[in-house]
Amino acid sequence: MALIAFFLAGSLVSATAQATLPDAIAAPGETAVLTLHAEGAQVYECKTGPDGTLVWVFREPIATLFQDGKTVGRHYAGPNWEYSDGSAVVGQVTGTAPGQVAMDIPWLKLAVNARRGNGVLSPVTTVQRINTVGGRLTSACYKAGTYESVPYSADYVFLRKG
Structure with missing residues (x-):
């Protein structure tokens, strides 16, 4: 019984999170196809900015x-x-909202602008990045051409029209 309550609570949390998404990344009229959890790193490169100072620039x-x-x-x-x-999608940012705390990368809404393969991601038109933890780099960079990886996690919601 406790296990059932645990799973129901998880479902309610997901439904609540979806209902309270910031307007900037909401996708009205779209239906979730799949939600995946991501664990990895945001990679930054130290580059010379327009004003001649060194700055971290997001790479990948x-x-x-x-x-x-x-x-x-x-x-x-x-x-x-x-x-x-084998299915894959490529997205382009169309909306952003701040993460929960300063060290979290922003939540995003991305429009799918390219697809490959045939499978679960084939009908996807929008991707939302939510529930981000970490990933933001705040330290100074001292040498152009150096890289820094910052651990992050997020949930990606893949949506389709209708």
């Missing part, structure tokens, strides 16, 4: 995608999401 994400605790795909530069059935 590198993450493993999980479903029910099992590895089912990967997330990398593009940004790309690949599922184990």
Whole structure:
């Protein structure tokens, strides 16, 4: 009985989280196809900024995608999401909302602008990045061309029209 209550509570938390998404990343009229958990790193490169000072510039994400605790795909530069059935999507940011605390990367809404393969991700039109933890780099950089990886986790919700 306790196990059933645990799973029901998890379902309610998910429903509540979906209902309270910030307007900037909401996707009205779209239906969730799949939600995957990501664990990985946000990679930054030290570059010379327009004013001549050194600044960290986001380079790429590198993450493993999980479903029910099992590895089912990967997330990398593009940004790309690949599922184990061979389907993949590429997104472009269309909305942002702040993470829960200063060290969390923002929540995102991304429009899918390219697809590959045929599988679970094939009908996806929008990707939301929510529940972010970590990933933000705040230290100074001292040498152009150096890289820094910051651990992060997030949930990615893959949606389709209708």
